[in-house]
Amino acid sequence: MTIIQADHIMLNDPAHTRVAHAPEYAHGSAFIHGTYVDLDNAAIPMSDLGFTQADACYDVVSVSKGYLFRLEDHLERFESACRKFQLTNPYSKAETVEILENLIKQAGTKEAYVWWAVTRGFMPDGNDRINPQAYENRFYAFVVPYVFISDDEQRSRGIDVLVSKLFIRIPPKAVDPTAKNFHWMDLKLSLFEAQKAQKEWSVLCDADGYLTEAPGSNIFLIKDGVLFTPDSGCLEGITRKTTLELAKEIGLPLHVERVHVEQLLNADEAFLTSTAGGVMPINSVDDRVLGGKAGPGALTTQLHNLYWTKRWDGWLGTAVDFDTPATV
Structure with a gap:
């Protein structure tokens, strides 16, 4: 596939x-x-x-x-x-x-x-x-x-990401990450850190080394056929919610819980999710190719394709009536 x-x-x-x-x-x-x-x-x-x-x-x-x-x-x-x-x-x-x-x-x-x-x-x-x-x-x-966020070429080969070493995510007791907000400096600076390291995107942890989120996106990993994603310190993404539903649809076991960065480094597959990109496969984390094989994993590819095919069929969609002029 x-x-x-x-x-x-x-x-x-x-x-x-x-x-x-x-x-x-x-x-x-x-x-x-x-x-x-x-x-x-x-x-x-x-x-x-x-x-x-x-x-x-x-x-x-x-x-x-x-x-x-x-x-x-x-x-x-x-x-x-x-x-x-x-x-x-x-x-x-x-x-x-x-x-x-x-x-x-x-x-x-x-x-x-x-x-x-x-x-x-x-x-x-x-x-x-x-x-x-x-x-x-x-x-x-x-x-x-x-x-x-990631174009066809990037999603087809998987993006290379960096776990930020210089920045942690703003703690939830400082700014609630479940309320989508303008406080992006930690996220933005981590992207610049990734660019300097010749990586394409970044992922941030909390102060204890547990995954939170990536700039504008949630993080998922797959290990031994089981899906994991953080339960706190991150936006309750709508694409994240969609991915959890699609995982249930294909019978993929899932855990929404605290996820340590070491689990990401040792994952078989991983991907980001965002309204600006859907499901975005990850190829490597900190120069470690996930699963020992370059490119998107089979389960990530399945979720990616199911996301777009269901959307284009009108799943959970509200049709815009372009035949009726805007009322302005």
């Missing part, structure tokens, strides 16, 4: 082709506090605390073949993140969906990366700044053509 060339299919299959759109939306569309604009002219006020203090939560849902994947799950996770950070979305769930669908239609993207956030907004005067109810929270969103 070989890795489905999902990137190639999305770019070339007529069922995935971008529909007609105004030329100003070639790079994407955006929604800035009540106003629809093309992405190139989208701007956030400099004094918004989402910009100055990373005071925000966000989410990302993907569209493929015109289907928003697990939209309700993403909306529920976003609402949960707002509660955890004491933020309030100024739009209802139905209004949020309408905004996102309008942006998709404006951009004409059947293959889309759909991002939205609520920020704290602007600093109130005086002592009110310690009262979360005193802030006017702001909503922002944008849609761009779908982007893979």
Whole structure:
């Protein structure tokens, strides 16, 4: 079994082709506090605390073949993140969906990366700044053509990753990783560390050497036909959730628990999962080729292919009605 060339299919299959759109939306569309604009002219006020203090939560849902994947799950996770950070979305769930669908239609993207956030907004005067109810929270969103963390070539051979030696993941008691947030400095610096070591991606541990997550993605490993993934210190990824369901579907035993980095180094197979890429096979970790054989393992390949074929069949998808114009 070989890795489905999902990137190639999305770019070339007529069922995935971008529909007609105004030329100003070639790079994407955006929604800035009540106003629809093309992405190139989208701007956030400099004094918004989402910009100055990373005071925000966000989410990302993907569209493929015109289907928003697990939209309700993403909306529920976003609402949960707002509660955890004491933020309030100024739009209802139905209004949020309408905004996102309008942006998709404006951009004409059947293959889309759909991002939205609520920020704290602007600093109130005086002592009110310690009262979360005193802030006017702001909503922002944008849609761009779908982007893979790992392209077809990388997924076909498996990516080479580095376990960060210089950085650990921000502890959950500092910033809750289950609320998708802007606090990316540990993740970003670990990527630069990986690049310096001539690796393609990074993975971070906690202070005790247990795996947490990778930048923008969850980590899985397979050992002796059993699937393992961390149970804490990481985002409760929607693709992670999907992978656990697919593992049950194919009869793959799974353990969601604390996973030490040594287990990853000695795994037979491993992969990352993300909305921006689906299932992404790993070839090597710290120069150790997993399972002693280069390339994606058989079970990883099976999960990868099942993920995309089920999605394109409409599984857990919300169809975007491109025949009905955006209401803006």
